[in-house]
Amino acid sequence: MVYIAGIPDPLLARTMIADRIKNVKDSGTMKMKEIAGQKKAEGKKIISFTVGEPDFDTPKHIVEAAKKALDEGKTRYLDAPGLPALREAIAKRSKDGSGIPCDASNVLVTPTKQAIFETIMATVNPGEEVIMPDPAWVTYEPCVALAGGKAVPATTREESEFRLLPETVAELITPKTKMILINSPSNPCGSVATKADIKGLADLAKDHDLVVLSDEVYENIMFDGLKHYSIAAEPGMFDRTITVNGFSKTYAMTGWRLGWLVAPKPLFKAVNKVQQHSITHATTFAQYGGLAALTGPQDCVKEMVKEFSERRDLVMRLMKEIPQLHCDKPKGAFYVFPRYESKMDSEAMALYLMDKAEVALTGGASFGGAGAQHLRISYATNKKNIEEGMTRLKKAFEGM
Numbered sequence: 001m002v003y004i005a006g007i008p009d010p011l012l013a014r015t016m017i018a019d020r021i022k023n024v025k026d027s028g029t030m031k032m033k034e035i036a037g038q039k040k041a042e043g044k045k046i047i048s049f050t051v052g053e054p055d056f057d058t059p060k061h062i063v064e065a066a067k068k069a070l071d072e073g074k075t076r077y078l079d080a081p082g083l084p085a086l087r088e089a090i091a092k093r094s095k096d097g098s099g100i101p102c103d104a105s106n107v108l109v110t111p112t113k114q115a116i117f118e119t120i121m122a123t124v125n126p127g128e129e130v131i132m133p134d135p136a137w138v139t140y141e142p143c144v145a146l147a148g149g150k151a152v153p154a155t156t157r158e159e160s161e162f163r164l165l166p167e168t169v170a171e172l173i174t175p176k177t178k179m180i181l182i183n184s185p186s187n188p189c190g191s192v193a194t195k196a197d198i199k200g201l202a203d204l205a206k207d208h209d210l211v212v213l214s215d216e217v218y219e220n221i222m223f224d225g226l227k228h229y230s231i232a233a234e235p236g237m238f239d240r241t242i243t244v245n246g247f248s249k250t251y252a253m254t255g256w257r258l259g260w261l262v263a264p265k266p267l268f269k270a271v272n273k274v275q276q277h278s279i280t281h282a283t284t285f286a287q288y289g290g291l292a293a294l295t296g297p298q299d300c301v302k303e304m305v306k307e308f309s310e311r312r313d314l315v316m317r318l319m320k321e322i323p324q325l326h327c328d329k330p331k332g333a334f335y336v337f338p339r340y341e342s343k344m345d346s347e348a349m350a351l352y353l354m355d356k357a358e359v360a361l362t363g364g365a366s367f368g369g370a371g372a373q374h375l376r377i378s379y380a381t382n383k384k385n386i387e388e389g390m391t392r393l394k395k396a397f398e399g400m
């Protein structure tokens, strides 16, 4: 490396970095989280609505199971797909709970984000297109870019609850389309696919011979008695669908880095190769915690979902008092995605609110072009913070 006055030569530094990384954007949610962290370090009392992380502790029986595993020396390598008992438990849950016709041999234990990365690396060729919702979670597009593929945004709209509509997807299918990526309940909009949406998307995948990646990580965080539909359970869909899911959101286990995917055999084998040559397997003792989560009492999940539902209602009630924000009640996950009235772009608006209201949230454009003029508020924080944060937002909008 050549240094000019102690600083690395930027041209040389550029040549060291692979082109595939140069095209990858930094995460908008992480950026706002970092800025909020700096402000907090400066002594500012920032209320954070940025990160999609439950604020609850991991339930005790899950922690105890992982501790016990450590005490018993469960600290060695496993086979890449994961702990057999955990794979069994995931298969049972996927089959009995979601109707996915799988068994343990279809299950790969891996962090959810890794599951998405591995799926895309194992299926998408350079130049192939992946249709995904717009707005969408910030990580999908970079994963497709890393594989050399092209993300094709399918605009979702406020009028149709930000659901990914089959008719929108149909218009985007080309000979290069390889995959449809779906996410219900969704980040950042909290939208939930209807049975008709799932059926329509399944028909498109079958008619055009496409792979489906279904991210169901918020499956359990749904409100008002709504039902979740897994596309892999639709007739003829299991053979072309990889379903990803995980422990982070349902059991407040974000730091455990644990989730799973369920795939038909040929896709499973391909994805498992990426796993073998990247992370080998998910952390051994964490998998014992995961096993306790799935096989132990589920009251903890019910309690957390009830709390999220109350928080959603609280955010919605407080938002009604801010005339510059507009949003219908989301049906799942723990986000609201209001449209705001202002000429400012969404990043500038998020920075303005950080400055004026000392509230950290994410500009909607971080999630895609259709997120412009929106803000994402994560309500995975306690009610006191929600009340304080929304009151500050009200004042900041009044002062504009």
Ligand SMILES: Cc1ncc(COP(=O)(O)O)c(C=O)c1O
Pocket: 052, 111, 112, 113, 114, 137, 183, 186, 187, 215, 217, 246, 247, 248, 249, 254, 257, 258, 259
């Ligand atoms: C839609 C969606 N999918 C996947 C993930 C990744 O989950 P994990 O942190 O368990 O890897 C997230 C995390 O925020 C998410 O919002």
